[in-house]
Amino acid sequence: MGNGSYDAFHWLYPPMYHKEGLWLDDVAPLTKAVGIPVICPGKIIRPEMADEAIREGKITAVALGRALLADSDWVNKAASGKPEDIRPCIGCNVGCIGRIFAGKTMLCAVNANLFHEAEQALIPAETPKKVAVIGGGVGGMEVARIAARRGHDVTIYEKADRLGGMTLVANVPDYKNASRRLLKWFEKDIREAGVKVELNREFSVDDVKNLDADAFVISTGAFPKIPRIPGVERENVTTAIDALLGKAEIGQNVVVVGGGQVGCEVAYELLRDGKRVAVVEFLNGLMAGGKEPVSAAVVLMLQDLLNYYKADIRLSSALKEIRENSVLIEKDGSTQELPADTVIMATGFVENNSLYNALKDSGKEVYVVGDARRSPGNIMRSVADDNEVGRKI
Ligand SMILES: Cc1cc2nc3c(=O)[nH]c(=O)nc-3n(C[C@H](O)[C@H](O)[C@H](O)COP(=O)(O)O)c2cc1C
Ligand code: SF4
Structure with missing residues (x-):
């Protein structure tokens, strides 16, 4: 049993923003009611979580999807009492579901040898260096x-x-x-x-x-790549890295420049901290640029989260100038001013x-x-x- 649908895509292929074992509590009443085995997947990454869910009667057995792509030896490592040896799936959806929906062969972000285990077996070096x-x-x-x-x-x-x-x-x-x-x-x-x-x-x-x-x-x-924008050297300007690491003082009104995955994740953090956040993106979609496509499950979930927390999302908008307490952006030839105690540059690397x-x-x-x-x-x-x-x- 899984959950979600193609219209609720990120529930179907839950990315990192969903909690681990996200369907276990939903499925528990079903397991108790039907009297037949119920098997459930959904970010069951740690054997301890699988054990607990089965012991508590929430499910009869677990299905492992992406966890097995990340480490095909998951079950053996769990059975031999070495859960710390399991290479975890990080829920990025980059290599697996992201590539499948892009019509490409499946890969795994953390397991470079997936499906190539035999041909990529390690050969001892002829000359140790x-x-x-x-x-x-x-x-x-x-x-x-x-x-x-x-x-x-x-x-x-x-x-x-x-x-x-x-x-x-x-x-x-x-x-x-x-x-x-x-x-x-x-x-x-x-x-x-x-x-x-x-x-x-x-x-x-x-x-x-x-x-x-x-x-x-x-x-x-x-x-971090910092574009040359008038005012970019001001004290109210910082980078996504410093914002995430807590190295920058962040005011109440924040403008995140760049709506890629990094910018959206920073915006999500700040919104959850109670800040008012605008995201300014040059393209006409979030996470639409970059050399590496972002999986639809990730895009849709982050968009939902930003909308839930009422982010002010400004697409097709160019940052023109950073001022002491605001920024000027341009969209379709007209200029607007957004309040900005802090401007966070998430404009790539x-x-x-x-x-x-x-x-x-x-x-x-x-x-x-x-x-x-x-x-x-x-x-x-x-x-x-x-x-x-x-x-x-
Ligand atoms: C590469 C891949 C292919 C999948 N194919 C199907 C499918 O054909 N039918 C289906 O119901 N679910 C499919 N799923 C969803 C999984 O069954 C599962 O619900 C989902 O991946 C969450 O579990 P996990 O965290 O263990 O991967 C697929 C998932 C992945 C990653
Ligand atoms: S590509 Fe990412 S989400 Fe998919 S199996 Fe590998 S680590 Fe997990």
Whole structure:
């Protein structure tokens, strides 16, 4: 038994904004009434949740959909009492349902080897190398764990005091439980693969050149892209990253510039905090731009959430000027002023590839991966690219 319909699409393929096990309470009375086995899916990602629902008589058995795409060994790991070994589905819908509805072959954002397990089996490296991975985001950890399992001696150098990179920022909202577990899974997996980690290590080009390594993987992520708009340097302007990390003071009237997934998630957070939020988007739809299409289930759910909290959504609108307490936007040739104590720029990202550019002709074996290679990316692109590099080194 599932729930939803094509007219209520995000209930059918529940993305990350829905709670885990979202149908269990709905189905419990049915199970008790019908007297025949009832099997239920719906973001049952943790074996503990499956156990509990069956023990409490809410369902007879669980169906695992996307959880098995993310980790086809889910059941064996659960049965052997190692739930922490399960690589969690993060409910992004990017690789699975998003691609199916785009007429493409199914992939999984967190499982780069899905459906290619045999041909992509790990082959021990002919010549074990010292591999330096610069940047410990999800992409860096993926390349590291694969390369280390093939016999390379791998060290991740991360400038922050934690691994995770941009995913740490994306994981701030409370509904990102599964994504937080994914980072834990990566940390455990790289540890078990024997990857060494050095935190608080920020490198210049010379520092990297002086590292004792045979191969370099540049996984330095991306910077926020800030358009040149009059007033963009004002104090009331911040980035989506700083807003999510709580590094910026946010006033009551907020204008989020950019209606991509990042902008919409920031707007949703602030609306739930009781702020009045306008989203200004140049295109005529939310989450309609970017190189990576966003799954319809994600788009429709975020739109519903923003509408529920009464966001002021301004489509086909260009930001013209930022003032002390307002912004000017232009739509169809006419200018409007929106109140703005704070303006949050969610206008995309640009590759942080300066280290790679400085090294690529140095004669060393150098790879660039993830957002540092092509931005804006997403976890799926990063994991897929880095898995491939990990198998190639
Ligand atoms: C790739 C994919 C294909 C699906 N195909 C069907 C289908 O043909 N019929 C159906 O009723 N549900 C289908 N579903 C929905 C699942 O049965 C399930 O209700 C949904 O994915 C939520 O469960 P999950 O969180 O365990 O994935 C599909 C889901 C996915 C991810
Ligand atoms: S693509 Fe995303 S939603 Fe789909 S199975 Fe993989 S992690 Fe889950």
